Amino acid sequence: MPTSKETSKTATFGVKNIGGINSTEISISPGVTVLTGKNATNRTSFLQAIMAVMGSDRASLKADADEGHVKLDLGDETYTRTLTQAGDTVRAEGDPYLDDPEVADLFAFLLETNEARQAVARGDDLREIIMRPVDTDSIKREIRRLEERKDDIDAELSTIESRQRDLTDLEQRRNSLREEIGEKREELAAKEEEIDQSSRDIEEGRKEQEQFEQKLKELQSTRSSLESIRNKIESQEASISSLKQERNQIQNEIDELPEVPAGDRDQIDAEIDQLRSERQALNSEISNLQSLIQYNEQRLEEEDYEIAQTLAEDTEGGPSDTVTDQLLDDDEGIVCWTCGSNVDRKQIEDTVSRLQDLRRDKAQKRSELKSKIDDIKSEKRAIEEKRNRRQQATRRLEKVEAELDERDSKITALKQERKELTETVETLETEVKELESEDFEGILSLHKEANQLEFEIDSLESDLESVTQEIEEIEELVAQEDTLRDQREQVEDELADKRTKIDQIEADSVEEFNEHMDAILEILEYGNLERIWIERVEKSVREGRKKVERTKFELHIVRTTENGAAYEDTIDHLSESEREVTGLIFALAGYLVHDLHRGVPFMLLDSLEAIDSDRIATLTDYFSDYVEYLVVALLPEDAQALDDSFDRVTSI
Template identity: 55%
Template structure:
């Protein structure tokens, strides 16, 4: 048994002007409550009052009243609902028990005679559509799309980090090589400086000439270093220009591949969407009005018309027994719109036409929703393409600006290189003029030392650049674990969303088949071996195209006296068997959508087609799944209920 809403408190209802009730107060304890009485004794009206406090709109106001009111006192909480007659029907207000699950409760918890889920089995209605109706499949698909986008972003980022990780060993190798080369150069420079010191101590020269020569050598060394730096900068600028030029070409190629859509086409799509929305709203309003008309007339046909016939006959002084005979013989009712006697068959035929019209309009609404989805997808795709084009153009402008700046910098660097080259040549000539046989060897040593110092600075700069790249990569790789965890979470959520609809379908089928087997065993129908649902794929038209769509197929397996089994159809089930099958289908929906956690009441009515003993066993079975099970029964059927917690005979 599933967990459910539990309370030890009784539920106290105060009802005024609902259905056929003038005013009443009824207290129900948890468990099974039997509303025992004949037809037209306000049992269905009281069930509607319970539905009203839960938040249902399927409630009728008393015919001669302008306002009705229902209160539910449950524990320390008070829930209210007011019904007010307006020009267009009946409006509701108040503070009901349910905030947003009332439609689901109407389908699977409030199982009155005209309950849609209960009747779906015998009316050739799409059983899967009934079960899946409370599931917002569009929201699930939107979530899937958003998560797929996020997962794609994470995948790209993780791929970038993997590429950086592959670069790291090469950078670390380069760092080791540079450090070793630096150490070797430092040792070589130290040796060269020691050699210069040795030669300087042996040379007897003019201090003034020596200072001038050393100054020129220092200046020459600085100019050469500056010249090499400028040359390196020129190489870097040229590499950057080549890279930016490639990027510019790629951006232009991608822009060329994008269609240059116009705002006029978008305007046409928006106009078409507005038209379809207006049409859908109009059709939905018509469907709602048809539903209200159907509900009102079904309720009047079930309770009101019979009461009206009885009242009119008794008022004229005719014996009540004769009236009953007349009802049985003629099967006529007093029309609640014109007051004349009308065959029940004619009214039911009209209601069938209204149901067919409602079904046709609902089908049109679904086609419109398909068209709207397709148009929205087109609009979204075009908007995405337009945004991408805008992003590419902005990026291209930035690349072009950067190219212009780099070209200008390159020109400046080249001018600087030429200037330094000329200065180096002039300094070399000056040094050559100062050289003598005595200073020739030491000058060569100084030149070599200058070159070693320049090489040291170049190596140090390269090492700093490599170490900076390694630090940046290590900092970026620090988020890899977090990104992997986030990607795994999104992947799990995507898997759950992609299978959620199928999970709900599978659970619904499992619940129905399991409980149907159990109930058939309890109720002991003689020649029914099994009633079960199978999920199948069918080719259906959806809008203007054909698609494969899941459906629930109901199977009935019977057996003969000789033990042979064969598959039968719903039409060949007895009325009792049909009623039980419909109730178990509704129970499957009740369990799949977890109504036992949010709706404390399950309501049953119109069980006359099932014999008393089976009603008692069925009620006992269903009582495990709701805190309050309220059942409307005829007196003779009510006598079979042995484990009831309360019985209400007058309302």
């Protein structure tokens, strides 16, 4: 949608075969433009042309044309729309100003059949009209997504807090291990010094000394290897235990995610395709109904006097002044353009009204189908998510089982190596014992003690490494805490915004309507009409078997008696002029609440004959403060009351 930067420029429209227009080109400057002329002078057709190039589908082709075209030059940009007759429907193509005209159709293009205007007169649900452009289902889905994200962040923060509580104990454990390792190293150094001293005291001439020391070193080395193998076995066994726990967890996860048969997914896709087909069929029916309604409305406006004259001549065998004059002079009668008979005008208008009701019903059904399609899509996404999670879990399970097999093989090999080293140690101990004498008993004992100290130091250093690694992992988690809390705050802000968005739009709509309604009633001075205002109320409504609370907009009308006493009236008792003004102000409220003044520079007003000329002039001035281009279609006698400075278009 273009922004308001394109406004404050002359808008030039080139129109061909739209409504009753053959061909015309009209330029409109910012401000108020008055289309003035008698009935059947293509004022409404030109308004429909503006709607068409803005993106609306509520425009009709000229009855004798197969194709119509509208071009809008606005600043440096050009927008186009081509309407083509395609069987019983009209197909629209081109590059219109708006991508989605729904909101503009409701609150900017205020022709006689505009829904916002009609909703007030009929006493319809005003809240539904205001909220229709708001995708409430999408907002609710986004709220659910944000809530799930918040829960995930809370779980991560909870884990960090839990690990943080372990951090102090781990740091104390690390310090304790460092101190213990230091003490053991000092003890080992002292023991090695003692061994060196003992070695120097032994008789150098002893022949067996070299062989004894060689065996002793070999024994020491073998014992060290044996201890290392034992530690590796313990490590592998711990890893296997952890992997088995992980395997059980993954298996439980897979069990909780049952496989969804392909047939179920195909059935869901088929259901979505079926619903889309139904919706496309409804779109076609709605488009056909809209074309039929617009055609009849146009013919009603123009009153088709030429066809009436022709039918009268054909019926009587020639011109008949009496019959023709009666057809043309009778305001309540009209010749039906489908069957040629003279029918009551109200009968045709009632038929058009029923067609409009049917179109609204089908539009409501289309909206329900869209919601149902969205729900099924959500169900499909949930199924696909579970399916993906199951596949991921299955892959993880396969990986864990492969690692278990690998570690089982390793531990088998390590146990075999441990067995062999144990046998070697036993053999070496026997050989050393045979070689030792009283002179070597002391040094042998010292070597054993030194070996034990080295084993203990290795074990303590391994523990220190594990504790240090765990501390580093916790510190990495803690480092993420601030980021997670910022994310959580952002998610909470988004949640608050989404949760209040619908309420805010409703509240702003009521405020805008009440504010502008109070202002306009004060200016227009409708006798004893004291106030018209909307109240937001919560009503219990039944949905299926249960009752739910729903917001409703209640329209209140307050009048005063001659002695000044106030009493509440109903919409049925408003004059036609009062109802029209109320409907227009309701549309203006929607225009402002949905920020159309930022992206839809054109507002169109038509069929204001029920309002007297002076009040039309006042309304036009009031609306012009909020719209860049205000285009008003008026009869000449009504246009006279408007400011002479306003641009006027008298020929289309």
